Amino acid sequence: MEIADTQTELVTGLSYRNSLEKDSGMYFVLGKKQVASFWMLGMRFPIDIIWIKDGEIIGVEENAPVPSSEDIPTFSSPQVITNVLEVSAGFFQENNLKIGDKI
Numbered sequence: 001m002e003i004a005d006t007q008t009e010l011v012t013g014l015s016y017r018n019s020l021e022k023d024s025g026m027y028f029v030l031g032k033k034q035v036a037s038f039w040m041l042g043m044r045f046p047i048d049i050i051w052i053k054d055g056e057i058i059g060v061e062e063n064a065p066v067p068s069s070e071d072i073p074t075f076s077s078p079q080v081i082t083n084v085l086e087v088s089a090g091f092f093q094e095n096n097l098k099i100g101d102k103i
Helices: 007-012
Strands: 002-004 025-034 037-039 047-053 056-064 074-076 081-088
Touching: 002 007
Parallel strands: 002 025
Antiparallel strands: 025 081, 037 074, 047 056, 047 081
C-alpha cells in the first residue's frame, strides 16, 4: 500500500494513473476524524473506496466508476472516518471483506 498523508497526495490520490497492480492500493491518512468526500476526477479505472474509522471498516463504495467528461461523481463517507483505502474494483468482494472488519 502507498500511504497518502500530505495535502498533495490526499488531493491527487490515484488520479491520472493508468492502472493499479493486483493487491495494491492507496491508504489515506486524513489526520483528523471527518466526513470525507472523494471525487473521481482523472480516474482511469474503477476502484473500491473503503471507509475506515479507527481501524474498522465502516462502509464501502464498490466499483466506483470511471467518470465521463460531463459527469464526475463524488463519493462521501457514511459517517466520520479517519482513513480511506482505495483499491482496484472487486478487491473488497474478492477478499471477503465486510463492514466491521479490522484493518
